[in-house]
Amino acid sequence: MDDLIKLVRTYRLTAGLAERIRLAEEIFRRIEPDLRVFVFSSVSHDAAKDALQEVLKAVAISLKQFKGDTVKEFWAWCYRIARNKLSDHFRQQYADRMQTMPPEELWQMMETTAQNAPMSPAVRHDLDYAIKLLTAAKPDCSDLLWRHYVIGLDYAEIAEERNLSYDNARMKIGRCLDEAKSLVS
Amino acid sequence: MAELPQKEQLALHEFSVRYRAALAKQHQTPEQSLDTVKDAVREQYEQEQDAKRSPSVEPPTKEKEREPEEPEP
Numbered sequence: 001m002d003d004l005i006k007l008v009r010t011y012r013l014t015a016g017l018a019e020r021i022r023l024a025e026e027i028f029r030r031i032e033p034d035l036r037v038f039v040f041s042s043v044s045h046d047a048a049k050d051a052l053q054e055v056l057k058a059v060a061i062s063l064k065q066f067k068g069d070t071v072k073e074f075w076a077w078c079y080r081i082a083r084n085k086l087s088d089h090f091r092q093q094y095a096d097r098m099q100t101m102p103p104e105e106l107w108q109m110m111e112t113t114a115q116n117a118p119m120s121p122a123v124r125h126d127l128d129y130a131i132k133l134l135t136a137a138k139p140d141c142s143d144l145l146w147r148h149y150v151i152g153l154d155y156a157e158i159a160e161e162r163n164l165s166y167d168n169a170r171m172k173i174g175r176c177l178d179e180a181k182s183l184v185s
Numbered sequence: 186m187a188e189l190p191q192k193e194q195l196a197l198h199e200f201s202v203r204y205r206a207a208l209a210k211q212h213q214t215p216e217q218s219l220d221t222v223k224d225a226v227r228e229q230y231e232q233e234q235d236a237k238r239s240p241s242v243e244p245p246t247k248e249k250e251r252e253p254e255e256p257e258p
Contacts, residue, residue, distance in 0.1 A: 017230045021223050028222045040208050053221045060225035109207035130200035149197040
């Protein structure tokens, strides 16, 4: 069994406050980076810092109510809470994010990573291509590509998010990628 | 992940890795995040304790009414 699920299960059965806090700390050290990417990819960056804290709080408060047994179920549950929180409290900022970040801003973010992971010309070329793919398509397609390839949501998670069947989500993402490729080339 | 041609797969993967790294660098706030989580856990715990301390008052059941009284010493 995945360590994360072991921690969540133990948390559910733990009565003492000190032990719960210790377990929660361990759980959130693991999930915070992915939730951060999800939130910063879902609302405008101005609002994302506050939104992230709201999402973390909502997940922590509900942690004892999680009923699943697998890490996949746990992540789906976390993202569901995050989506609900963002759509309830950050509706306007969510709309803002739907307009994809401009390529210059994405490049600025990429440049900040060069210190720790130098960029060879080949890497720059790849990043340039990726940014073009992500920004060339129509907003809805761009958002789908972003959620699948950058955040890493799988077809099932995107299907749930968009109220689509699994196959529809898969095909839509495929078509969006084809569209982006044709616009870039 | 979808089965992509190698070129797109590599490019989007590289972008995703660096995007995550950039966010981590810009928002190195794990302590703030952990404080939020700890506060939420405490809040939840206190709510549970309050609920235990003040259970809803239920009318006595018939079974309880029928229980024999303890004999007096």
